[in-house]
Amino acid sequence: MVRKYIRKTTSKYTKEELDIATAVMRNGKITLADACRFYRIPKTTLFRHAKGLSGIKSSSKGRSIAIPLDIESNMATNIKTMAKWGYGLCKKEIIIAMKQYLEKNSIKTPFKNGIPGDDYFLNVKRRHNLSQKKPQSVEVARKRAADPFVISQYFELVQEVTHNMPPDRIYNIDETSFCLDPSRVKVVGQKGRAAHRVTAGSGKENFTVLMGGNAVGQKLPPLIIFKGKSIWNSWMAKSDEEFVGMTYAATANGWMENGTFSNYFQRSFLPAIGNGRPAALIYDGHVSHISLNIVEMALKENIVILKLPPHTSHLPQPMDLAVFKPFKLKYDNAIIKWQRKNYGVKISKQQFSTIISRIWHELDPQMIRSGFKKAGIFPFDNKVIPETTFEPAALERFKKSKQCPMVPLPTDAIYAQSALPNFSIESALGSIPIENAIVEQSTQIEKVSKITEHSFEAVLLEHVKQESNRGKSKRKRVCPGAEVITSPEAVTKLQKIEYDKRTKTKKGRK
Template sequence: MVRNYVRKSKRATSYTKEDLQRAMEEVRSGRITAYKASQRFKIPMMTLNYRLRGIRGVKSSSQGRSTAIPIQEERELAEGLKTMEKWGWSLSRGEVLKIVGDYVKRNKLKTPFKPGLPGEDWFLGFSKRYGLSIKKPQSVEYARKKSLDPFIINKYFELLKNILDNLGLRDKPHLIWNLDESGFCMDPSKTKVVGKRGTAASRTTAGAGRENITVLMAGNAAGHKAPPLIIFKVKNIWNEWVAPDGQGFPGTTYAATANGWMESDIFLKYFEKSFLKEIGDARPVLLIYDDHTSHVDERLIECALQNNVTILKLPPHSSHLLQPLDLSVFRSLKSRWDTEVIEWQRHHQGQRIPKNHFSKLIGKVWMETNPDIIISGFRKGGIFPYNSEVISKEHFDPLAMKRWEKHQKDNNNRNDIHVNDQDQAGPSVDQPNQINRVINENASEGSTTTFEELLLEKVKQHENNNLKKKEQRLQAVWKL
């Protein structure tokens, strides 16, 4: 069977429903004959005669034969699949075909499906009709998915707006900073190469493992770059690992940890000895970063207060949407980093990059980073210029977004509206029940079993016995 059929005849597309209706009115009124109406409105003579004699109904809104599943039920299934995708619970093609087969079996429908399950051709047609496709899903932590709540995000932007206004930083991008750390791989694999078509390409590396070195970087909304902090996975720093003067980024600092990750003490030292020195004497300064545990310390907060630096933490698990360095800088930086490391390895085959050379390379790519890229990150994050609408609606849970819009509408209508604690915290209904209500809006009423019920079976949550036991123990303690 031809899966990508191209219609050759234009008979069904040469006229519309309105043309057919007007032609019938003209003929029935006696103003023109059926033949003249056929010529004027480009309607086949046989088709017009059938409509005039009542043998056939009105012109169909679709071409070809009717769908195996009624259009309303198909639409319900498509909307349900789109809703589940937004929640991160997308179904595979096999699961969709099985759901359709169960639907046909439970409702005892007569379809051309053999043996009771739709095939590849039905799925391709269904996907084309409703704009669906097969795609590889991106892994997203549950905590990150849950944090994309309009109540939480908008509360952050309200706080950011108040801070910018109170500190008078709306027109001072050089006093708005962001810092973040990222790992730089010693055996890069992102850069593509040129080679013969149809054959696999290889790249010689220094070892089988993928060693990463953590680097902390900072930049402001004016595009200025601060010296980086390089964290090696060692016990002590040797002088030989420091980039020679004039070959690294000026002012680069170094640290050593057992696991090569950031720690609170190191972050505090960097803030005191490097960051405060770099930002100069102009105050006040706004510093924005994520809520990683190594970035939160009472000593750091006290030091920031003493130096007139206001710290604003991003909402948990929102860096991919709000943090300037994540939004635009690191991707460009690591692309150039890959190029530099590959070039070095080509001339030093089988050798590991010495730590002092790592310092030189990382300093080089950081110095060559275009300031406009850093400025772009602050713009994309809605920080400078301030823009609380940078995150589009499709990133949020649709039901939470509806509650937020209703909340905003109520606030506009009543200035003294009382907002309870539950609204402030955002949605509290479990996801399966929310999906139930979204899908139910488009549910068909004519079937014994609906696609809504079949889809909800796929997301039904199993009882957590361990959690239930903990709750029982807590209840017993409270009774005592």
């Protein structure tokens, strides 16, 4: 069977002309011969349609499709809705769902064993603008945290904190992991055969590096964290190859810890930013970044610390948006060059420090400025995150709240309200009053039927029916959204947490 058939002949008449000619002939206003000459329609075709011996079953020139177009359109609309809500189905799941729907509704088709084939699936994709693609893996926490209420609150805090503040005093820091073996740069080889790149390690050893800068592109000295108990001079880059002010640390697991970050803030960040005050520092709310000691130092130095909303660093974090990807690509190229000249030799910590220092020194400051621009921090832009990032239902609730402002609530109530409620696919497709949630995608369909026992929506719900998670204890949120952790409320909260820790420790010792 030809999958992409292209018609080589063109008709001299349209469907509208055929309908008009048929109606005129039935009314007796024109003869068959005159209608054939005037509308340029073959005599046999016009005769059959005028006498009702045949009719047009499809809008196309060929035979009608196996499944009626309105049912097929409803299926495609539901598939698009599932993908938008994060429940994208693969080809096999869609074909099985179609088979179950056809069986339950006793719809006769020419499919073998009632299962649609590859050719039919390809035509469905073409008719309804569908495509198969590699899905982007998104954690459920990130999916729920990308809530317009949370993001809107964050940008309000950014505007409040950075109002009339020079861009050279707005800073962002973040840490990332670097593998000792290259993995990003592709190689060219013979088609049909695997290509290899020999490395000295297993590809699982990583080092953590903290980097940052301000809105005008000035770079902060990086912090390299190794796995170990002490720092040795053989791990550090040579003085003439080292970035000015670069610092080093060692932890048990090679990750950032509270004490490590506190030392970096005091001994590296504060000297690097100079005496320009007030200043603003934006970073994620990892547990190692938040402590009473850091907040007290920031308040003493007149620095406002703004914590990003949880699980949203991929959206408003400048270093994530524009710096880390090109930096790691340059790092991979540098590692590849070094390994070619040192075949089978494991890269040393000192060489790693030297490469990081050199790339950070050569990095274009425009990349850091672009990160702040993409994040909407400077120049300030609270609409920099596209609406397609948010879930449709949450975005609709947010727009309605803007049209009809609600009565201001206490801070804790606002935090609770901004959290995204528990989501299930039943609420997306079948629950009242969101029963017709599929209508947002149904511009091609004049009417969408309610979900019934044998509807295609019900078949899809069987595939994604959620299991009950009973017996799990509820957790209490400490920082549900964006927060200025140098505010009096946050300081009081941190002091209470520190007091509770000390009290519990004393009781345990007794």
